Amino acid sequence: xxxxxxxxxxxxxxxxxxxxxxxxxxxxxxxxxxxxxxxxxxxxxxxxxxxxxxxxxxxxxxxxxxxxxxxxxxxxxxxxxxxxxxxxxxxxxxxxxxxxxxxxxxxxxxxxxxxxxxxxxxxxxxxxxxxxxxxxxxxxxxxxxxxxxxxxxxxxxxxxxxxxxxxxxxxxxxxxxxxxxxxxxxxxxxxxxxxxxxxxxxxxxxxxxxxxxxxxxxxxxxxxxxxxxxxxxxxxxxxxxxxxxxxxxxxxxxxxxxxxxxxxxxxxxxxxxxxxxxxxxxxxxxxxxxxxxxxxxxxxxxxxxxxxxxxxxxxxxxxxxxxxxxxxxxxxxxxxxxxxxxxxxxxxxxxxxxxxxxxxxxxxxxxxxxxxxxxxxxxxxxxxxxxxxxxxxxxxxxxxxxxxxxxxxxxxxxxxxxxxxxxxxxxxxxxxxxxxxxxxxxxxxxxxxxxxxxxxxxxxxxxxxxxxxxxxxxxxxxxx
Numbered sequence: 001x002x003x004x005x006x007x008x009x010x011x012x013x014x015x016x017x018x019x020x021x022x023x024x025x026x027x028x029x030x031x032x033x034x035x036x037x038x039x040x041x042x043x044x045x046x047x048x049x050x051x052x053x054x055x056x057x058x059x060x061x062x063x064x065x066x067x068x069x070x071x072x073x074x075x076x077x078x079x080x081x082x083x084x085x086x087x088x089x090x091x092x093x094x095x096x097x098x099x100x101x102x103x104x105x106x107x108x109x110x111x112x113x114x115x116x117x118x119x120x121x122x123x124x125x126x127x128x129x130x131x132x133x134x135x136x137x138x139x140x141x142x143x144x145x146x147x148x149x150x151x152x153x154x155x156x157x158x159x160x161x162x163x164x165x166x167x168x169x170x171x172x173x174x175x176x177x178x179x180x181x182x183x184x185x186x187x188x189x190x191x192x193x194x195x196x197x198x199x200x201x202x203x204x205x206x207x208x209x210x211x212x213x214x215x216x217x218x219x220x221x222x223x224x225x226x227x228x229x230x231x232x233x234x235x236x237x238x239x240x241x242x243x244x245x246x247x248x249x250x251x252x253x254x255x256x257x258x259x260x261x262x263x264x265x266x267x268x269x270x271x272x273x274x275x276x277x278x279x280x281x282x283x284x285x286x287x288x289x290x291x292x293x294x295x296x297x298x299x300x301x302x303x304x305x306x307x308x309x310x311x312x313x314x315x316x317x318x319x320x321x322x323x324x325x326x327x328x329x330x331x332x333x334x335x336x337x338x339x340x341x342x343x344x345x346x347x348x349x350x351x352x353x354x355x356x357x358x359x360x361x362x363x364x365x366x367x368x369x370x371x372x373x374x375x376x377x378x379x380x381x382x383x384x385x386x387x388x389x390x391x392x393x394x395x396x397x398x399x400x401x402x403x404x405x406x407x408x409x410x411x412x413x414x415x416x417x418x419x420x421x422x423x424x425x426x427x428x429x430x431x432x433x434x435x436x437x438x439x440x441x442x443x444x445x446x447x448x449x450x451x452x453x454x455x456x457x458x459x460x461x462x463x464x465x466x467x468x469x470x471x472x473x474x475x476x477x478x479x480x
Contacts, residue, residue: 025327026294026318027375028359032095033333034369035102036062036074036362039090039111056108059087059122062362063283064173065349065369066126066133069356070096071152072369073133077122087122089113089135091155092369100333112155115145125173125235127351128152132204134189136170146170147191147202159207166209168200169193173235173248173285177201180243180261190238192247195231197223199245211262222247222256224267229276234284239296239321240354246270246321248286251277251304253323270323277304283347283364289318289374290354296321299328299359303346308365312341313420316348316361327415330372337408339420342366381438383430384411389438395430403427 042057059076066073072095076087091109101107113123113135125136133150137143144162146169151158161167171194176187188201188210199219201210211219222245223231229250236247243258253271256264286300302317303310316338318328330338344365351360352374361370383391385398387410398409402422409422413429 025329025380026292026297027329027331028372029375030330030332030370031358031373032098032371033100034072034092034095034107034371035100035367036092036369037367038103038105039074039108040076040367042085054085056090056105056111057085058090058111061347061364062367062369063347063349063364064123064126064136065351065360065362066128067095067351067353067358067360067371068128069353069358071128072360073126073128074362074369075123075126075135077124077364078120080120086114086116088115089123089126089133089150089155091152095371109155113148113150113157115139124171125175125349127175129176129187129204132158132176132189134174134176136172136174136191138169138171140169142167142169146193147174147189149189149202149204149207159202161202161207163207164202164209166212168213172233175236175238176204178238178240178243180258180263182241182243183261190236192222192233192236194233196233197221197227197231217262220256220262220264222254222264222267223249224254224269227254228252228269228272228274232280235286235349237286237288237298239288239290241290244321246286246288246298248284248300251281251284251302253286253298253300253319255321255323270321271300271319273304275304281306281346283345283349285347285349287350287352287359289352289359292374294320294326297326299350299352301346301348306345308345309343310346311339311343312348312363313338315344315346332370339406339408341368380413381411381433381436382413383433383436384438385409385426385430387411391430391433391436396427399426399430 039056039058040060042054044054060079061077062074063077064075072092073089075089078087088111090111093107093109115137121139123135123137127134131152133152135148137145144167145160148160149158172192175190177190178184178187186204188204191200196213198213198221200213201219203210211217232250234248236245238245245256247254251273252269255268255270257266259265281304284301286298289297289299297318297320299318301315303315318326320326332340344363347364349362357374359372359374383395385395405422406420407422408420416425418425
């Protein structure tokens with residue numbers, strides 16, 4: 001077991017937080033899961049290696065997802081550059097089913113949007129609005145197919161940038177701009193690109209340019225006037241009610257408040273990675289989730305390395321629109337949690353549908369799509385490790401029997417500094433909340449010790465804690 005010294009400050013914070021009783025967390029409850037590996041397997045007959053024979057193959061890995069509560073699309077990326085088949089887009093049929101589903105040929109529509117791409121390139125973003133599916137594609141250079149729009153009634157191409165007589169790079173995602181205060185009844189297709197710091201806009205019906213990135217009429221600026229680090233925009237999301245824009249730049253999050261149809265104000269960085277790491281990391285994504293009991297939220301993947309041993313719960317994070325971190329709990333089917341999702345490369349894409357209050361997450365490495373219902377803010381009875389509605393001696397037994405294990409106990413504090421690890425911090429939370437019961441009451445006879453006494457006991461009995469990690473995963477190249 002690897003030991004890390006527990007500082008006085010951490011212990012004091014744990015004890016103080018333990019007396020808070022119930023704490024709030026945002027909950028994501030899985031209702032469906034789709035193993036989509038079939039669409040990312042080029043050879044259906046492993047014994048015959050003479051040619052690739054899967055007509056529904058769209059790439060080695062899914063890099064983007066689009067979901068509106070009734071339709072589900074995936075975008076392919078070439079992570080190896082070894083296949084002779086083009087990458088593309090595909091629709092998952094009957095996506096409203098529930099439970100765990102391993103998909104085969106009959107579960108996918110016909111492949112479309114075929115493109116032969118250079119090694120390590122492909123589609124980077126998808127977004128649905130009405131009958132339109134917008135797609136962003138990046139082959140490492142400016143091209144007309146960087147931004148495309150497909151008609152979902154037939155999955156046929158409606159337009160690309162050649163309709164506007166321009167080219168661009170589609171490495172920064174794509175979206176539908178709702179307009180200032182959501183005023184645009186027919187949202188245009190928005191996009192940006194590396195080093196621009198502005199939003200371009202194409203007419204959704206014709207593909208004609210409404211605003212440009214490098215010449216008049218210039219699209220509005222989203223980049224802060226003095227941004228920390230370099231400018232590699234990877235994805236963005238809009239608040240559908242205000243038109244405010246949130247951008248994943250490198251491993252940061254920038255925000256721009258909408259002040260008009262083509263104007264912004266209060267441009268700022270709300271999540272700053274001071275190392276400026278991740279400028280060349282593939283797949284940094286973001287999505288807006290509005291109207292929860294925790295307020296308007298942003299979900300994103302915080303990853304700057306290419307390791308395929310990154311845990312889902314360490315990478316996927318939630319903040320409010322000021323960049324304040326929120327605790328997120330992912331409950332999977334079968335009583336599992338987000339900690340049970342296989343390790344990956346830290347690459348996930350997200351699409352939230354407000355009408356159904358559901359969130360789709362695609363896992364790049366493990367080739368799964370998760371559909372979560374976004375729950376209300378959930379009250380957690382801190383220290384209730386057996387989930388019986390009371391913090392008592394029985395919970396100490398649960399803590400003692402699991403000490404040192406990398407598991408998430410019921411009643412783990414959302415304020416825990418080491419979530420997913422049973423350690424002295426969890427003891428402090430239990431001890432500080434001893435006697436509490438669901439609803440905020442105290443059990444008869446409960447006598448929690450003063451925080452100072454708990455701290456002294458912890459300092460005398462615990463000097464270190466650690467986190468075990470033994471996760472195996474296949475290696476893949478994941479550079480941008």
